[in-house]
Amino acid sequence: MSNLNLPEAALSRLTVYQRALVELSDSGIKTVSSRELAEISGSNESKVRKDLSYLGSYGTRGVGYETERLIKEIGVVLGGSQPKPxxxxxxxxxxxxxxxxxxxxxxxxxxxxxxxxxxxxxxxxxxxxxxxxxxxxxxxxxxxxxxxxxxxxxxxxxxxxxxxxxxxxxxxxxxxxxxxxxxxxxxxxxxxxxxxxxxxxxxxxxxxxxx
Amino acid sequence: MSNLNLPEAALSRLTVYQRALVELSDSGIKTVSSRELAEISGSNESKVRKDLSYLGSYGTRGVGYETERLIKEIGVVLGGSQPKPxxxxxxxxxxxxxxxxxxxxxxxxxxxxxxxxxxxxxxxxxxxxxxxxxxxxxxxxxxxxxxxxxxxxxxxxxxxxxxxxxxxxxxxxxxxxxxxxxxxxxxxxxxxxxxxxxxxxxxxxxxxxxx
DNA sequence: TCGTGTGAATCACTTCACAGCT
DNA sequence: AGCTGTGAAGTGATTCACACGA
Structure with a gap:
């Protein structure tokens, strides 16, 4: 299952994106562009797009990414979101x-x-x-x-x-x-x-x- | 002064080498080879030699590196060893x-x-x-x-x-x-x-x- | 027109391999 | 013979640039 080959560097940024996305989502923001996400995560837009592309194609051209959707997809990759004691x-x-x-x-x-x-x-x-x-x-x-x-x-x-x-x-x-x-x-x-x-x-x- | 272009990755390993060297020196060991230093620092010998080569040529072929000397040289590069409050x-x-x-x-x-x-x-x-x-x-x-x-x-x-x-x-x-x-x-x-x-x-x- | 998705180019780091000193 | 120092090759990550879909 989900045997994507996620580079270590991308992996650690995904955790940062996820925290940023949760904040956005909590304040009612439904979609976000790679540029905006880069801005708040201290990254840059190419990196954001490349990193997110490892998960699949969950963005919409001309629009951006759905915050809720991305949070879920990153969660899946980062370990199914079951707690790890x-x-x-x-x-x-x-x-x-x-x-x-x-x-x-x-x-x-x-x-x-x-x-x-x-x-x-x-x-x-x-x-x-x-x-x-x-x-x-x-x-x-x-x-x-x-x-x-x-x-x-x-x-x-x-x-x-x-x-x-x-x-x-x-x-x-x-x-x-x-x-x-x-x-x-x-x-x-x-x-x-x-x-x-x-x-x-x-x-x-x-x-x-x-x- | 000392305008060497130390890659970030090498820099962080140098701090690890230095701690290992201090331990070696404290137990009376005078010289160490790149292989031995790699072993105790969780690195490998090429990396050790390349990293140390950024400081200059302080090793002796056929012998290795003087622990005291290396400690001093790494100290110089890492900021003159003056305390930074x-x-x-x-x-x-x-x-x-x-x-x-x-x-x-x-x-x-x-x-x-x-x-x-x-x-x-x-x-x-x-x-x-x-x-x-x-x-x-x-x-x-x-x-x-x-x-x-x-x-x-x-x-x-x-x-x-x-x-x-x-x-x-x-x-x-x-x-x-x-x-x-x-x-x-x-x-x-x-x-x-x-x-x-x-x-x-x-x-x-x-x-x-x-x- | 805007922003994604992605090959291609670039850059950075690692590993290899060996010449040269002791 | 042993081990350093270092170019060259290899690998991996980042950035560029643009085709394509909404």
Whole structure:
């Protein structure tokens, strides 16, 4: 089913278009042109048209795209819009913040389990969830049907935690630890590297002084 | 000075190499080959050599690269290794977490100011910093010599906050709000989009079911 | 006439392959 | 013999430009 070959770059823009489309739709706007959609998504019109063409031909020449229709079609491609529950491992500052961030719930990725190894933290209740120990991970994943893992541990612990997640059957992992982890090919790991983002900004800031 | 044309993709990998090199150096390792460095950074040897070649020719044929030397050279390119202080706007869950995250301090991006608009939050002290009101931003930037801005507000407030940051003289912004903001060309904005990361994972998870 | 859909052209990044230094 | 440095080839993404339908 839907075996379109969506380039990674287009994929990440589609999620941005979708959010923009939901906003448009909520304010009663029925159709939108590639130029308008580009404008509010920080893209450009060719890219928008090319990206949307991967989904099929859902636009009308001379008119534009129906917002409702596009939202539905993008939703189908992005994973059928069934919610995908996530477990979060590593209850430090960042872990606590993410576990309370409503945005994930709203986007269809509810956090349904919390895990740590620190005995001082295990047993604590955050946002209605009790923090479990790492050795209860497999059971937790089974009980909650979680399919996503979020790693917010220190760098040193990340590889072990990822191994446990994979062992427990998780195949999609978002890694906030500033380290590259090894996994088998069937597992998809995405890294969010805050220190790198800062350094890139720092680089451009530095460059600006020599123009 | 140093007007090399570093591709964006190489730039982000250099930050990863540097962290790996610091670890190697700390454990007493003096030289490293492109293959070894690739292994621990999740890259490959051609990419490592090409990336490092943008800095100049600091390797020794038949031997590899001196860890200390590379750390220094990457540091120079990434912005002279002077610390770049940052102000953070938006003291919600994520803002609180980031303001306590030691990683930034360590990487040379200390958070030196906190800002919000909620009167209940303004005046609060977090990690030794008192939260200021948005209208004190310009003064805060002036007093602290901040050069980076971090936006952790809700989407709806992000554009206004970014305008204030730019007004206050900030030219490099890291935006965690799930919205694309408009800025003049001289300002660099990088977006960290957590919802998009989840959706991309969700897409691959979905795909796996139809192989 | 307006805006989509798409081949073709361009640009950017990656990988290959090997000459040359140690 | 081993490993770097780098042109050249290959791959993938972006932009262009225009035919076509509403």
């Amino acid at each position: 996530a477990v979060l491992v590593g209850i430090g500052n960042l872990g606590r913040a993410l576990s309370q961030y409503e945005g994930f719930q709203v986007s269809g990725f509810p956090i349904v389990g919390l895990v740590d190894i620190d005995p001082d933290v295990v047993g604590e209740t955050i946002n209605g969830l009790t923090v479990k120990n790492l050795d209860q991970l497999e059971e937790l994943v089974f009980q909650t049907s979680a399919v996503l893992g979020i790693v917010t541990t220190p760098a040193i612990a990340a590889q072990e935690v990822v191994d446990c997640l994979v062992e427990a059957g998780i195949r999609s992992i978002l890694n906030f630890a500033p380290v590259v982890v090894d996994v088998v090919d069937e597992v998809e790991v995405r890294r969010v590297d805050l220190a790198t983002e800062f350094q890139i900004l720092g680089y451009y800031d530095h460059l600006r002084k020599f123009d | 940052a102000v953070l706007v938006g003291i919600g869950n994520l803002g609180r977490a980031l303001s306590q995250y030691e990683g930034f301090q360590v990487s040379g991006f200390p958070i030196v100011g906190l800002v919000d608009i909620d009167p209940d939050v303004v005046g609060e002290t977090i990690n030794g910093l008192t939260v200021k009101n948005l209208d004190q931003l310009e003064e805060l930037v002036f007093q602290t010599s901040a050069v980076l801005g971090i936006v952790t507000t809700p989407a709806i407030a992000a554009q206004e906050v970014v305008d204030c940051l730019v007004e206050a003289g900030i030219r490099s912004i890291l935006n965690f709000a799930p919205v694309v903001v408009d800025v003049v060309d001289e300002v660099e904005v990088r977006r960290v989009d957590l919802a998009t990361e989840f959706q991309i994972l969700g897409y691959y998870d979905h795909l796996r079911k139809f192989d």
